Amino acid sequence: EPEVTQTPSHQVTQMGQEVILRCVPISNHLYFYWYRQILGQKVEFLVSFYNNEISEKSEIFDDQFSVERPDGSNFTLKIRSTKLEDSAMYFCASSESGVTGELFFGEGSRLTVL
Amino acid sequence: GENVEQHPSTLSVQEGDSAVIKCTYSDSASNYFPWYKQELGKGPQLIIDIRSNVGEKKDQRIAVTLNKTAKHFSLHITETQPEDSAVYFCAAKGTGRRALTFGSGTRLQVQP
Numbered sequence: 001e002p003e004v005t006q007t008p009s010h011q012v013t014q015m016g017q018e019v020i021l022r023c024v025p026i027s028n029h030l031y032f033y034w035y036r037q038i039l040g041q042k043v044e045f046l047v048s049f050y051n052n053e054i055s056e057k058s059e060i061f062d063d064q065f066s067v068e069r070p071d072g073s074n075f076t077l078k079i080r081s082t083k084l085e086d087s088a089m090y091f092c093a094s095s096e097s098g099v100t101g102e103l104f105f106g107e108g109s110r111l112t113v114l
Numbered sequence: 115g116e117n118v119e120q121h122p123s124t125l126s127v128q129e130g131d132s133a134v135i136k137c138t139y140s141d142s143a144s145n146y147f148p149w150y151k152q153e154l155g156k157g158p159q160l161i162i163d164i165r166s167n168v169g170e171k172k173d174q175r176i177a178v179t180l181n182k183t184a185k186h187f188s189l190h191i192t193e194t195q196p197e198d199s200a201v202y203f204c205a206a207k208g209t210g211r212r213a214l215t216f217g218s219g220t221r222l223q224v225q226p
Contacts, residue, residue: 004157033213035216041218041219042203042216042217042218042219043150043158043203043216043219044216045213045214045215045216048213056212056213091157091158099209102148102160102163103148103160103214104160105150105157105158105159106157107155107156107157108156108157
């Protein structure tokens with residue numbers, strides 16, 4: 001069964017450092033998403049991406065965040081200068097249709113900022 | 115934007131009993147309501163979903179009901195088993211390409 005894969009599974013970084021989280025969405029999917037989940041809390045929407053541009057973003061997704069699809073398979077989330085409060089599990093998801101489609105989530109990347 | 119409220123935050127049932135989790139949403143234009151199960155250390159997995167043109171949907175021991183007028187939807191799990199223990203999230207999606215908005219989650223514990 002096709003799946004969304006994410007790397008790394010866990011990253012520890014120092015405050016102020018740049019972090020890139022990587023995702024390989026399901027191959028025929030066209031819509032890509034990043035969500036985050038602070039420990040014990042709800043899954044929060046960060047950004048959606050379609051046709052090589054951002055479709056929608058939340059207030060969490062400020063200038064410190066960026067997304068990119070550098071090639072035909074990867075979808076990345078970059079945090080330019082990490083803060084302690086960026087510590088969370090980051091989930092990538094993809095969907096065949098942005099209007100009616102089911103979201104498939106990856107296993108997540110745990111980011112710990114020290 | 116959309117706001118989804120979920121209750122209860124924790125639910126403990128005996129094996130074989132039923133479990134019900136309820137959600138309300140704020141955006142009357144929302145038309146897609148999935149439920150996700152999240153096991154420890156894993157990503158959310160879709161277990162059932164319902165669209166706004168349907169009032170109820172069932173898949174074996176799992177069912178979801180939707181009341182569009184009241185803007186609430188519920189997950190029903192019958193004959194619960196220990197492997198049903200997990201965190202369950204409801205979500206709602208508005209029209210067009212709006213992203214999913216999640217509820218705060220319900221930690222279900224099924225006692226053997």
